[in-house]
């Protein structure tokens with residue numbers, strides 16, 4: 280067993296706050312490795328010791344390995360939790376931690392390297408007997424060869440950066456004439472974003488659901504699965520709404536996917552929290568990639584499984600366990616998470632920044648709010664615009680959808696614009712409610728975001744005007760009902 284009395288957090292925002300909460304419950308002191316821009320934040324106020332590691336620009340702070348290591352050592356931390364994003368899947372960072380006797384809260388360096396390269400990950404998975412999306416992952420990277428392979432696979436094809444992540448470095452090629460340009464630009468992007476020009480090709484499955492399995496390896500070598508999450512609601516390949524369990528998945532398919540995930544974890548001798556992502560289409564499923572870290576959407580798993588994944592990560596890093604038996608891990612009810620972004624939902628989601636005014640998070644049974652901001656803090660343009668996550672749990676999926684709608688309607692955030700109206704529109708959509716949505720959902724139904732209510736055309740405005748002018752509001756006075764004409768209807772609509 281290794282003792283962790285003080286843990287450094289190489290991250291920011293809501294995930295830093297999430298880690299601080301877990302540490303407080305475990306009696307561990309926290310050191311926040313933060314940038315100069317993140318002084319006015321909740322994590323800064325909640326941690327035991329803030330250490331500034333550099334300026335706002337991520338390359339000089341959150342992505343700077345040396346600065347993070349030195350920051351942790353200067354505060355006598357014994358371990359580093361990388362959260363998600365930033366250095367969380369960087370094998371060099373994990374190696375440097377080891378070199379400096381700092382416990383990296385995550386899998387070992389070999390696993391990060393193996394799964395960080397999407398091609399080596401696919402090779403391992405195929406050896407285990409799990410299907411991968413048909414494609415080409417060969418060493419010959421000449422554009423001519425890649426075009427030939429696109430033709431062989433059949434369009435549409437997706438070109439991906441081997442070292443890619445975060446929904447970036449992917450290009451969809453729909454016909455042969457687009458192939459050359461798409462491959463060349465994917466290679467250029469791969470070099471500038473991930474430092475490697477290597478790409479691979481996959482058949483683009485355009486009727487698929489994104490289903491992923493949460494796995495966990497304890498320090499004794501046991502691998503567990505904590506069932507699946509569905510993340511089909513995506514904008515530009517980035518998740519917006521996630522849920523657990525999947526909205527629609529047959530028991531027989533679920534059993535196979537979970538078993539395959541366990542087999543992959545065992546083959547990799549995986550330690551800690553990891554997520555194995557699959558595309559599910561036409562009663563068949565294909566491995567896509569494995570993420571060797573905590574996921575943004577981990578709370579939905581925590582809600583249905585009744586576990587704390589961050590505490591489990593830290594306990595495993597300090598060689599404590601086993602934490603569960605597979606038989607203990609029984610899902611109950613349904614959980615949904617909405618990512619709250621500081622952006623203008625009526626203008627293609629352009630980021631919204633500035634000081635935050637009053638906020639109200641409507642607490643209630645089965646409602647959880649993970650955020651990294653408070654009134655008076657500032658949303659800056661330097662980082663990802665996700666400022667909070669709202670998670671709800673209820674007995675069934677439809678009740679969870681209803682609870683999420685109410686929760687979003689009651690949430691108040693002054694000072695900046697958020698995507699809450701956009702989230703509500705999705706939650707009211709018949710295809711989302713039916714659970715049949717695929718990863719094409721947003722591009723199919725919300726290709727240019729949301730229309731502002733005042734931009735939705737004469738026809739709708741006239742319809743609403745008519746409804747309002749006919750509306751009677753019912754006022755209850757002393758237990759009696761009085762029917763009155765809505766006094767505001769005309770004056771409100773005249774101003775539009």
Ligand code: ADP
Pocket residue numbers: 412437443444445446447481482483484485487489513516517556558567568718
């Ligand atoms: P990243 O590591 O950047 O998150 P992933 O490989 O996990 O990239 O893919 C992100 C998303 O892109 C998937 O959830 C899916 O919507 C889409 N995608 C990736 N590969 C395919 C494919 N072969 N066919 C259809 N969609 C795909």
